[in-house]
Amino acid sequence: MKCVVPGANIKVFGRAVHSLSKIGEELYIEPLDHGLALRTVNSSRSAYACFLFAPSFFQHYDDGVGDVSSQDSDDTLRCKIAMKSILTVFRSLSTMEKTVERCKIKLNMKDSRLVFQLYCRHGIVKTHNLAFIECETLQAVFSKDMCPNSLTACSKLLCDAVMNFQNNQEEVTLIVNPEKIVLKNYVEDEPDPTKVMHTNLSLQPEEFDYCQIGVDTEVTFCLKELRAILGFSEVTTLPVTLKFETAGRPIVFSIDSDSTFEGNFVLATLADQLTQSQAPTQSRSTTQKSRSSMKQSRTPHSRSTMMNHRPGNGGDNRSNTRNYGQSNAAERTDGLEEFMNDENDFDEMMIQHETTINHRDQTNIHNNKQTIDSKHKHSEDLSVRSKGDNSVVNSKGDHSNIDYSMEIMRSASPTAGCSKTNEESPVIPILGSRVKITDRSLDETDITMEDGNHGNDVDNQDNNEEDDEYIPGTPPAKRFRSLFFGSQDLTQTQHKASTSVVLAADSDDDE
């Protein structure tokens, strides 16, 4: 692999790296034939970012496929580098802008190093030999085209809006209806709401470059990640497009520079109890979408649809159409076909991969089997799908009110013609901190829902026809989730601790 970034584009490249570094700890690099992909995901799997730099972005681009000297088994480089490592290369962007004439990125297979060579003024050459780890492709399955809500704004508008929130504000809620768009800080239920500052910012649809609100909704997502996104968009002065559906469904921020580069940030959103049942709607998106999403990397313009990849859910196609009324028929069909072709792959993949959520094996395998067996069966419960499945983790079924749905697919070397999914690990979109147990009144509802419907929500008009094979009586996902989702543990524990403090008012007095 060898590519050269011309001096004029180094700023953008460096900024992309910086904004990715604010999301995740590791940078996944993959040279594809349609461009160089830089991706990352955060530790709680609730945020995914991907930059794709087309060959036109580079002075010279060679993705190394077909490179005689490389090994057959990994003829394309798929590697990840610690963010810290790559930040040493792009440490001081302002200086780099002035002094670096071009940046050459190449793979040194012999020493297993990814080499960044900065050719600077005065003939100075800086070479960074970074150690990398080979890994599978990191790829999220997400849908942009199927989102009923779409906002495009110049980044200044969003920067100005975001400036109004405190630096330590974790999450913000975006509330949209066709008349206005409101941004407010998200406050978890505090014991004393009067002690918390509420910030509420309203924007007119006219202020946006493009505003399409198909579904009135409220989505809550992490502000820190939005800041990282805006940090990049500011530099490029390109508009930012937000695509989202509803609470619980991921929100996608895109920055697109014609065909030179494209940045997509997928953030999980908080699903509140009322809309929890919507989580199942994820299952609507079927594999076919995921297939198209897998194609994502191949066609820069493909907006892979659907976050949730469910093997065997061809039926989602229908539901998608129904729900959105958008016609991506062509795409879906393609996806469906592909999906069908790939189904066997999924089987294999699922068999190959370990379930990360072991205790759920039974549940999930059961689910999976069914899904595989019947393509059109919506077997999902939104709980973790294990095994090769691009699992979506919906905390549906838990008492937790927070569902972040996002699916990230890890795929290893591409099988011929198919998307690159050799290995898939379940993705848990749970965003750490929020196992909400506080809303007692709703708990019961939850339970009812859980037992009865596995998420076929009564309340939810939009969604539906999930034939969830959710197994009732399974202990709430959240508990198990905490076993598996590293960071979650802490936050959940912490939250529980704080909850218990709330519950047991005396505990403080003991000190």
Next chain:
Amino acid sequence: MPMALSTQTATDDDQNILLARIDNARSVSNILKAIHFKETATVFASPMGLKVTVEDAKCIQANAFIQEGIFQEYVIKEEQITFKINLTILLECLTIFGTGAVGGSCTSLKMCYAGYGRPLVLMLEEEGVLTDCSIKTLEPDEVLDFNFSSTNVINKIIMKSECLKEAFNELDMTSDVLEFLMSPDAPYLRLSTFGNAGSTHSDFPKDSDMMESFQCAQTQTNRYKVSLLKPSVKALALSSRVSIRTDNRGFLSLQYMIKNEDGQICFVEYYCAPDEDVDDPEH
């Protein structure tokens, strides 16, 4: 001992064996900051001017030269005066009116020393406000003599500081060593670090317009502890030109030419002993 009294006697010029006066104290303080990586410094005063030395670990030594021509008035009554002093305190006193070079207001400085056992007395004045400081002097320790002589120099490079500044500012601090490769052949001058992220090399070609003089007789690769060399960045930052020399033992001499606010030239030099175990084949 009453400070006031000793101050009064110290300003009695007859008592002083050293008296130096300068209109802009920053000419002294900025240079001293460039070598301030330890608490104490040894001051050598001679008719040629002041030399202030700071050492660490018996491996690195920094010298700041403030020649007598810099001072508006410089009187010394002995051939060589030596004392040790707390450099941190000295700098705090010198910058007591602030460090900014704002608005043309200058702090003027008068330094007096009455001899062995006497304090170093400073009088600083800015816009009519007068401060006097009396800093105890200490018994001078022996300073290292690196025995770095020009005759043993193998490789010598003089270059503009600008490009080296960047390389030093971005030094990978996770690396233990900074390796200097100087060679008559490519890559000519290469600075390398080997840190957690991987290795980083900065190559400076000899025909670069940053190079003012390039005299390398043989290829030499020497490693120096990053932690020891890192303080030299301060001197590098102030300087406009730097000379890099290595001798036959691998000792490194870095000499920085610093122009002060009044356009006068001062020098700071760093000597560093090489890190042993240089003969690792790893590159």
